[in-house]
Amino acid sequence: MPARARPLSPHLQVYRWQISNTLSILHRMPGAALSLGLVLLIAWLAAVAAGESAYAGMRGLLASPVGIAALAGFTFAYFYHLLNGIRHLVWDTGRWFGRRERRASGWFVVAGAVALTAITWVAASHFGVSTHG
């Protein structure tokens, strides 16, 4: 008997991308990135504890273009993971499963993460990080 072409369950190649499944997949990546950020945070704390010269070295590293880019990435990853984590916690209580709620909260998470990242860097501008102050 010839095998008939039967519809398969939703596969990534035919899945219509939307905010819900995109954010669902994306929750882990910033989380994993933040685990690397934890290593950086520990190194920074160790540098503060080790003394003035170690701290100066760490500060120079973080004030370099690569350091600034990494810190900006970690800032966004932190706020995204935080807001989307709250979304997951609300889902755990059985709420926000409606179609409109899913989408609205998804866009809110993305917009909120961008806004909080921007606010944080504006609030950090008095450190003068870009001018090695």
Add this chain to the structure above:
Amino acid sequence: MAERHSSSLRSPLGRVSGLGSAKDGTSHWWAQRLSAVALLPLTLWFVISLLALPDLSYATVHAWLARPLDAFLAALGVAVLARHSLLGTSVIVEDYVHGPAAKLLALVGLRFMHVLAGAAGIFALLRLTFGTP
């Protein structure tokens, strides 16, 4: 007594021991959520306190983290971060690393690294608050 259709001579208890319910099936899920909730205030406190510093000089940062309450909250944050990060990265390894040996090696490696990171962070903060600058 009900007739057993299994050809195995192993007892039902023997078959499931080490695999069955140890009544802690939800412990990972629950620990992930509780640590997430704990990290909300702890990480926001850290970010806001850091941004509230007048500058990022060694003296300012050292004085901040050497204050007992701040050192305590930072140490608490490091501990919960390490726990939350271990839980999250372990799930990623369980999902994407295939083969029992590679999976076990990755999970053991992650656990060692997270205990090391957490201990190093707490040790640094103890040095900061109890040591002489």
